Amino acid sequence: MLSLEQLKEITRQSESKIVLLVIDGLGGLPQPDTGKTELETARTPNLDRLASKGICGLTDPVSPGITPGSAPGHLALFGYDPIKYNVGRGILEALGIDFDIEKGDVAARGNFCTIDKKGLVTDRRAGRISTEENAKLCKKLSKIKLDGAGLFVVPVKEHRFLLVFRGEGLSGDASDSDPQQVGVAPLSVVANSPKGKRTARLANDFAIKARAALADSHPANMVLLRGFSQHPNLPAMQDIFKFNPAAIAAYPMYRGLAKLVGMKVLSTGSTIEEEFDTLAEHYAEHDFFFIHVKKTDSAGEDGAFDAKVRAIEEVDKLLPRITKLNPDVLIVTGDHSTPAMLKGHSWHPVPIVLYSEWCRADRAKEFGETACASGGLGRFPALEVMPLAMANALKLTKFGA
Amino acid sequence: MLSLEQLKEITRQSESKIVLLVIDGLGGLPQPDTGKTELETARTPNLDRLASKGICGLTDPVSPGITPGSAPGHLALFGYDPIKYNVGRGILEALGIDFDIEKGDVAARGNFCTIDKKGLVTDRRAGRISTEENAKLCKKLSKIKLDGAGLFVVPVKEHRFLLVFRGEGLSGDASDSDPQQVGVAPLSVVANSPKGKRTARLANDFAIKARAALADSHPANMVLLRGFSQHPNLPAMQDIFKFNPAAIAAYPMYRGLAKLVGMKVLSTGSTIEEEFDTLAEHYAEHDFFFIHVKKTDSAGEDGAFDAKVRAIEEVDKLLPRITKLNPDVLIVTGDHSTPAMLKGHSWHPVPIVLYSEWCRADRAKEFGETACASGGLGRFPALEVMPLAMANALKLTKFGA
Numbered sequence: 001m002l003s004l005e006q007l008k009e010i011t012r013q014s015e016s017k018i019v020l021l022v023i024d025g026l027g028g029l030p031q032p033d034t035g036k037t038e039l040e041t042a043r044t045p046n047l048d049r050l051a052s053k054g055i056c057g058l059t060d061p062v063s064p065g066i067t068p069g070s071a072p073g074h075l076a077l078f079g080y081d082p083i084k085y086n087v088g089r090g091i092l093e094a095l096g097i098d099f100d101i102e103k104g105d106v107a108a109r110g111n112f113c114t115i116d117k118k119g120l121v122t123d124r125r126a127g128r129i130s131t132e133e134n135a136k137l138c139k140k141l142s143k144i145k146l147d148g149a150g151l152f153v154v155p156v157k158e159h160r161f162l163l164v165f166r167g168e169g170l171s172g173d174a175s176d177s178d179p180q181q182v183g184v185a186p187l188s189v190v191a192n193s194p195k196g197k198r199t200a201r202l203a204n205d206f207a208i209k210a211r212a213a214l215a216d217s218h219p220a221n222m223v224l225l226r227g228f229s230q231h232p233n234l235p236a237m238q239d240i241f242k243f244n245p246a247a248i249a250a251y252p253m254y255r256g257l258a259k260l261v262g263m264k265v266l267s268t269g270s271t272i273e274e275e276f277d278t279l280a281e282h283y284a285e286h287d288f289f290f291i292h293v294k295k296t297d298s299a300g301e302d303g304a305f306d307a308k309v310r311a312i313e314e315v316d317k318l319l320p321r322i323t324k325l326n327p328d329v330l331i332v333t334g335d336h337s338t339p340a341m342l343k344g345h346s347w348h349p350v351p352i353v354l355y356s357e358w359c360r361a362d363r364a365k366e367f368g369e370t371a372c373a374s375g376g377l378g379r380f381p382a383l384e385v386m387p388l389a390m391a392n393a394l395k396l397t398k399f400g401a
Numbered sequence: 402m403l404s405l406e407q408l409k410e411i412t413r414q415s416e417s418k419i420v421l422l423v424i425d426g427l428g429g430l431p432q433p434d435t436g437k438t439e440l441e442t443a444r445t446p447n448l449d450r451l452a453s454k455g456i457c458g459l460t461d462p463v464s465p466g467i468t469p470g471s472a473p474g475h476l477a478l479f480g481y482d483p484i485k486y487n488v489g490r491g492i493l494e495a496l497g498i499d500f501d502i503e504k505g506d507v508a509a510r511g512n513f514c515t516i517d518k519k520g521l522v523t524d525r526r527a528g529r530i531s532t533e534e535n536a537k538l539c540k541k542l543s544k545i546k547l548d549g550a551g552l553f554v555v556p557v558k559e560h561r562f563l564l565v566f567r568g569e570g571l572s573g574d575a576s577d578s579d580p581q582q583v584g585v586a587p588l589s590v591v592a593n594s595p596k597g598k599r600t601a602r603l604a605n606d607f608a609i610k611a612r613a614a615l616a617d618s619h620p621a622n623m624v625l626l627r628g629f630s631q632h633p634n635l636p637a638m639q640d641i642f643k644f645n646p647a648a649i650a651a652y653p654m655y656r657g658l659a660k661l662v663g664m665k666v667l668s669t670g671s672t673i674e675e676e677f678d679t680l681a682e683h684y685a686e687h688d689f690f691f692i693h694v695k696k697t698d699s700a701g702e703d704g705a706f707d708a709k710v711r712a713i714e715e716v717d718k719l720l721p722r723i724t725k726l727n728p729d730v731l732i733v734t735g736d737h738s739t740p741a742m743l744k745g746h747s748w749h750p751v752p753i754v755l756y757s758e759w760c761r762a763d764r765a766k767e768f769g770e771t772a773c774a775s776g777g778l779g780r781f782p783a784l785e786v787m788p789l790a791m792a793n794a795l796k797l798t799k800f801g802a
Binding site for chain 2 (some may be wrong): 029030037044063064065066067068069070071077082083086087088089093227286331339341342345346347348369373374378379
C-alpha cells in the first residue's frame with residue numbers, strides 16, 4: 001500500500017465524480033433454513049444489474065478476523081489506515097452533533113445511568129430516558145464548576161450525551177468510568193499515562209458533582225463516561241485526493257466521521273429516500289459523495305433478519321436515483337458486516353461492487369456474499385477501496401518512472 | 402494486521418474451544434498423469450464434508466514465493482509474525498527434548514557425522530547410528546571441559562544431538578560448522594558479529610576436543626553443529642489470546658515450537674491415532690489444541706507421492722474422533738507445502754478449511770488445492786489464521802469505537 005503522502009503525489013483533480021454508497025453493516029450470515037444471507041435473500045434487481053456490469057469482491061475492513069467499530073470501518077473506506085488512525089469515541093460523539101471541538105479539548109461519550117442506594121449501576125442507559133429529559137439534565141450538569149477547566153455537557157439522543165473539558169494540559173489518555181456491566185459501581189477514572197492525569201482528576205471531580213446534582217433525577221441519577229479522546233488531526237481528503245467531498249448521512253456519528261476527514265456535510269432528511277434526493281440536489285457541487293445508510297446495521301444489531309432484508313430492498317428500489325446521475329464511479333459496499341444471526345458487528349468480509357466504464361467487469365451476476373467471494377476484486381483490505389475508486393475515476397497518475 | 406499487543410487488547414476468555422490440526426507439509430503438486438495433488442488424490446470423505454460445511458482458502462505461511470522452515474510455518478499459524486520472530490534451530494532442538502534452556506544459554510543442533518582420514522565429511526549423518534549409540538557418545542562428549550562455560554551434550558534421535566553452552570557473554574550470532582555437503586571438511590565457526598565471538602571460540606574448541614574423543618567411534622567420528630541460537634522470549638499465547646493452550650505432537654521439534662509460545666505439551670504416542678486419542682482424553686482441560694501430524698511431510702520429503710496420499714487418508718479416517726468432540730472452531734491446514742514432486746518444503750500456498758457455526762460457508766465441496774483456491778477465505782497470510790480462529794470462537798471484541 002502507498003502511504004497517504006505517496007498517494008497524494010499521484011492524485012489529480014478532474015471532472016469525474018465518485019459516489020460511495022455505504023450500507024452500514026451490509027454483510028451478513030445465512031439464515032439456516034435457506035442458506036442465504038440478508039443480502040442474498042433480498043430482492044435486489046438494481047444491485048444485481050450493477051454487479052453484472054461492475055466488478056465485485058469482498059473487503060476486510062481492518063484485517064481478517066477483526067470486527068471493526070464504526071470508526072475503523074469508515075476510515076478504511078475513506079482511505080485512512082484504521083490501525084494507524086485511531087479515533088476516540090468521545091471525538092465521534094462531538095463531531096456527530098456539530099460540536100465545535102478545539103485543538104486541546106478532551107471529549108468523552110456520556111451515558112445517563114441508574115444507580116441504586118449502594119451506588120451500584122442497575123441500568124447503564126437509565127431506561128433510555130427521552131431526549132427532552134436528557135436536555136434538561138445536561139443543562140443542570142453544565143453548571144458544574146471544575147477547577148480551571150471549561151466544561152460542556154451536550155445532549156445527544158435518549159440517554160447519551162457529550163462531555164467536553166477545555167483547558168491546558170489535557171489528554172485523552174484516561175480510562176473509562178463505564179464498567180460495561182451492571183451490579184458494580186461506576187469506575188474511577190485513572191490516567192493511562194502521566195499525560196492523562198489532569199483529565200482523570202477532572203473526570204472524577206465531574207462524576208462526584210454530577211451524582212450530587214442528579215440525586216433527585218431517578219432513573220437518570222448518575223453518569224458513565226467512556227472514550228476520552230482528542231481530535232486526531234487527520235489529513236484532509238481535499239489535500240490527499242484533490243477532490244471536493246460531501247457527506248450525506250442521517251445519523252450524527254457518520255456525519256462526524258466524514259467531517260473528520262474534511263468532507264462537507266450536506267443537510268438531509270432521516271430517510272434513505274431523502275438522503276438520495278440530497279445527492280441529486282447537490283450533485284453538481286461536488287465530485288465525491290459519501291452516502292450512509294444506517295437502517296441495515298440497526299436491523300442487524302436487533303437480530304431482525306427480515307427487517308435488514310427489507311432495508312436492503314429499500315436501498316435497491318431507490319438505487320436508480322443514484323444510477324441515473326451516471327456517476328463515473330459508483331461503489332456500493334458496507335463498513336463492516338452486521339449479521340442478524342450475531343446481533344452485532346462481525347469480522348466477516350463485506351460485499352463490494354464497483355462500477356465504472358473502466359472496471360473490467362467480472363462474472364458476478366448478483367450482489368451477494370457468495371457471488372462476491374468469486375468476484376474479480378477478490379478479497380482485499382477496505383483501505384484499498386479509495387485508490388481503486390480514484391483509479392476508476394481516472395484521478396490517479398502513474399506511480400514511478 | 403494488528404500487532405500482538407493490539408490483538409491482546411481485544412481478546413477475551415470464553416468457554417469456546419479451538420482445535421488447530423496441522424498436517425505437516427499438506428500442500429502438494431499434481432501428479433503429472435492425473436493432474437491431481439496428493440490431497441486431491443487421497444480419498445477424504447470426512448475432510449470433504451468439513452470443506453462443504455466450512456470455509457476454505459489458501460494460506461501463504463510467510464509470503465508468496467517464500468519456502469518456510471518448520472519454525473516460521475508454525476509460528477505464523479500460532480499468530481506470531483514469522484519474519485519478526487526468528488527461532489534458531491538449536492533452540493528448537495532443546496525445547497523438543499524438554500531440555501531446560503536458561504536465559505543466556507546458547508543451543509545448537511549437532512549431527513554425528515563420518516569423516517575420512519583427510520578430515521573430509523563422507524556422511525553427514527554417520528549412517529544414522531542408533532539412538533543408543535548416540536547416547537553413549539553424548540555421555541563421552543559431555544565430559545569435555547571448556548574454558549569457563551558449562552557444556553551439555555544431549556542425545557536426540559539417531560545421529561542428532563543437542564549442544565548447549567552455558568555461561569556469561571554468549572550469543573547465537575555465530576556461523577554453522579555443518580558444510581551441508583560431503584567431500585569437504587567441517588567449517589570452523591565464526592562470529593557473525595562481535596557478540597558471537599565467545600560462542601565461536603567455544604564451538605571450535607568443542608569441535609577439536611570432540612574429534613579427539615570420537616577418534617575410535619567410526620562411523621560417528623566427528624560432529625557438525627548448526628543453528629546457534631538463544632531463547633527468543635516470545636510473548637505467551639496465554640497472555641495474548643487469553644486461552645489455555647495444549648499441544649499434541651509426536652515429534653520433538655513441534656512440541657518445542659509449541660512450548661516456545663507457552664502451550665502445555667501433552668504426552669502422547671507416536672501414531673496419529675494416539676495423538677487424536679490424546680485430544681479426546683484432555684479435551685475438557687484446555688480451550689485451544691494444536692495437533693501435529695508429521696507423516697505427510699516425511700513422505701513428501703522422501704518424494705513418496707503415494708505414501709503421502711495414504712498418510713492424508715489416515716488422517717481423514719481418524720478425523721471423526723476430532724469432529725465428534727464438536728469443537729467450536731476446527732481448522733485443518735498445513736504449516737507449508739511439501740510436494741512429493743519436489744522432495745522438500747515449497748512455497749506453494751497451503752489448503753485450509755475452517756469450520757465454525759459462524760464461518761459463512763462457501764461453495765467449496767472438497768478439500769484440495771484447486772477447490773481451496775476459489776474458497777471464501779481467498780488467499781491470505783497464515784498469520785491471519787489465529788485472528789480468524791479467535792473471531793469464529795467469539796473470543797474477540799470490537800476494534801475501535
